[in-house]
Amino acid sequence: MDVDGEAVRRVRRFSRVVAQRIGALHESYLASERPLGAARVLWEIGPDGSDVRSLRSRLDLDSGYLSRLLRSLEEDGLVVLRRSETDKRVRTVRLTERGTAERAVLDHRSDDVAADLLRPLDPRQRDRLVAAMTEVEQLLLASAVRVSVCDPAHADARACLAGYYGELAERFDGGFDPAAGLPVHDEEMRSPAGLFLVATLRSEPVGCGALRFHDDGSAEVKRLWVSASARGLGLGKRLLGELEGRAAEHGARVVRLDTNRVLVEAIGMYRAAGYREVPPFNDNPHAHHWFEKAVPAEPPGS
Amino acid sequence: MDVDGEAVRRVRRFSRVVAQRIGALHESYLASERPLGAARVLWEIGPDGSDVRSLRSRLDLDSGYLSRLLRSLEEDGLVVLRRSETDKRVRTVRLTERGTAERAVLDHRSDDVAADLLRPLDPRQRDRLVAAMTEVEQLLLASAVRVSVCDPAHADARACLAGYYGELAERFDGGFDPAAGLPVHDEEMRSPAGLFLVATLRSEPVGCGALRFHDDGSAEVKRLWVSASARGLGLGKRLLGELEGRAAEHGARVVRLDTNRVLVEAIGMYRAAGYREVPPFNDNPHAHHWFEKAVPAEPPGS
DNA sequence: TCCGTCCTCTGACTAGAGTCAGAGGATGGA
């Protein structure tokens, strides 16, 4: 059994208790005279409007159903629907003044329910509750991240690479020129030369990592990156671990990587993960440190 | 504002994230081919059966609705309905073999969902998550406790008093005789002579505390008790605080109480709450310690 | 024994949530 039974029992207890207390909060708009579906849509539109397509994917609703919900909101004068300027197939929706007001009421009601949750507790208990909630939230987010192989040309991969380059450009002394250093072509990050992993959180790309297989039985980690929005979830470590696992599965005995001295957190993570510093194994002008780690010949079970 | 806005925001963030991840768990029986309502009933019946009346109150369902749900389960051969032996108005419901099997499937599915939540995390993260969940669960339970004035003759009060006596009988050296010591009659624990508070958790009584007002401007705390099922929620402290508040509202300047030496946790709580030990102010044969605390003349806002 | 109360069941509803198929306009690549 890969997951401890006692932990599972605790999770279920937690969910039972929390569902009762939090359910009320999450559906506090049920108290509005509007049906839940419509209230959720009203909420999700947000203060700056939204286009119907993204609304549909965020709420995961049937297009016909959403269409009807929006029309009922429109008939009540809470929203305005308009064709998108850029793509006339798409409709955009925006809150009217009345819609904004009603959304504020929902907001306020949720605040009240949340405050009711805290009120019976003394100040120390409140602090403990908020701290524990933050911890649970972080870890549940971490567990919601999915890591999977992705083609480096895929939109998610592109978004991650753009984030990676952008961050290096910002942090490196004297900027970063992807063309200069040691460019890595897509071909090198897909089978059979290598692979590319993307981490997604609710289908948003939030991190990546690539592997290049070399003929000498080593695999090289490249493009390891975690978006600012997903920091603190242990995602870097997880991606690194997954890459090592894939390297081992592919028969590599050692994993190597190089890094720039300004990336101190990354360097700390490599050391913590068991990497030891080695002499330069390439002449990457952006690199100041080179690391390697032996990986077990047996691939770890998935 | 009595509750910190930042804390409210955190609670709402938490609930949003948790609702998404936990909702799936709580409604993992939705995946069964049975409608949610029926699945919940099937679950709630439990392995030892149940009578319909208590089922109805636990699930808070309309009697007609529940009746129909049960009949549909009966038609599918999952449960057997029978008249109660003791009261022929009441019906009891019991799982058949097939019902037990289907319930086990639901159970297993919930386990799986919970395990899926933990699986992406490394062992340290799992431990942290379980610990934080336990903390959140405890504190949410604590905040779900309601404290209210109750007549000492009410069934909830009686249940608490029975628990109180039972515990003293068990813990005191040489047992406890409620008639011996200093008996407190109902009359003394209701207005105008005093008052009785009951703490309930989901309408189950889980603690109590009484106050007797004396002519010398003091109020005496009696019958302070917390059920074993609600220990660790800070309920004793909360009840004591409520009693002090009521005493102050009633014009008392000082709160007194006596206690037995075996009740070490209670003694610790009194000290932590600002009580100081004083010479005996009565001749309760069960008492070894006497405490008092000045309460502010201004009643604290509710 | 009588009567108010309790527990359950039945019939008759309503409303909300969501599904499905298809129409029709808009877009964009071949």
Next chain:
DNA sequence: TCCATCCTCTGACTCTAGTCAGAGGACGGA
């Protein structure tokens, strides 16, 4: 320019969840 695809809307449904009023048997205290 044509055609597959995309986005949205409409009509016609289904299924659940839940409510309400009232019937009828059972109980329990006066």
